[in-house]
Amino acid sequence: MADLNGGPARPLGPMQWGEEMQGQLEPDEWEFYAEAIQSWRAWRAVELDGVLLLQSITYRDIHWIPRQELVADCKKNDNYKRDYPHCAPSIRHGCGIYSLKNAEDVNFWKNYPTPTDTIIYGRSSIWGNVFKYTKGYISQYAYPSYLFTPANVGVELKHTVSAEELRMELSRTYVVEAEIA
Numbered sequence: 230m231a232d233l234n235g236g237p238a239r240p241l242g243p244m245q246w247g248e249e250m251q252g253q254l255e256p257d258e259w260e261f262y263a264e265a266i267q268s269w270r271a272w273r274a275v276e277l278d279g280v281l282l283l284q285s286i287t288y289r290d291i292h293w294i295p296r297q298e299l300v301a302d303c304k305k306n307d308n309y310k311r312d313y314p315h316c317a318p319s320i321r322h323g324c325g326i327y328s329l330k331n332a333e334d335v336n337f338w339k340n341y342p343t344p345t346d347t348i349i350y351g352r353s354s355i356w357g358n359v360f361k362y363t364k365g366y367i368s369q370y371a372y373p374s375y376l377f378t379p380a381n382v383g384v385e386l387k388h389t390v391s392a393e394e395l396r397m398e399l400s401r402t403y404v405v406e407a408e409i410a
């Protein structure tokens with residue numbers, strides 16, 4: 230397993246968060262994947278109506294539903310969206326499902342936005358229309374494929390689950406392997 234503790238995580242400003250983290254576009258910038266490829270990302274674990282769910286770190290209203298693929302949807306609310314209705318992912322608008330090529334790059338996400346959150350990281354299967362960058366991808370579909378759960382649960386969930394219960398519960402509901410990292 231890759232070493233994911235190679236240095237302190239630093240907080241990210243909004244401009245470093247999205248597209249800039251993906252690096253530069255690859256020369257063959259787009260590909261359609263009928264079969265999933267693997268990438269890395271991070272989530273926030275939250276409890277909703279008694280169910281532990283993986284939530285987007287940047288969008289509090291996006292939840293990765295267990296046993297159902299996440300489908301890209303344009304969540305940006307700006308002039309571009311109003312003037313140019315489009316499908317997601319959109320390379321011009323930068324909307325879609327973000328993930329990274331290397332586990333090491335997920336370090337930047339691990340303590341974002343606050344240490345009170347319970348941050349899960351791991352691999353994600355991505356497929357469909359995929360834009361390729363030097364450091365990551367923006368995809369049409371995604372589903373978690375392997376989870377690393379924290380040894381210490383964040384303040385928000387601390388009174389709800391232990392670290393081992395969190396690992397077991399996420400593994401069971403998402404039907405993926407999970408280990409405490």
Ligand SMILES: [Zn+2]
Pocket residue numbers: 303304305310315317319322323324
């Ligand atoms: Zn868009």
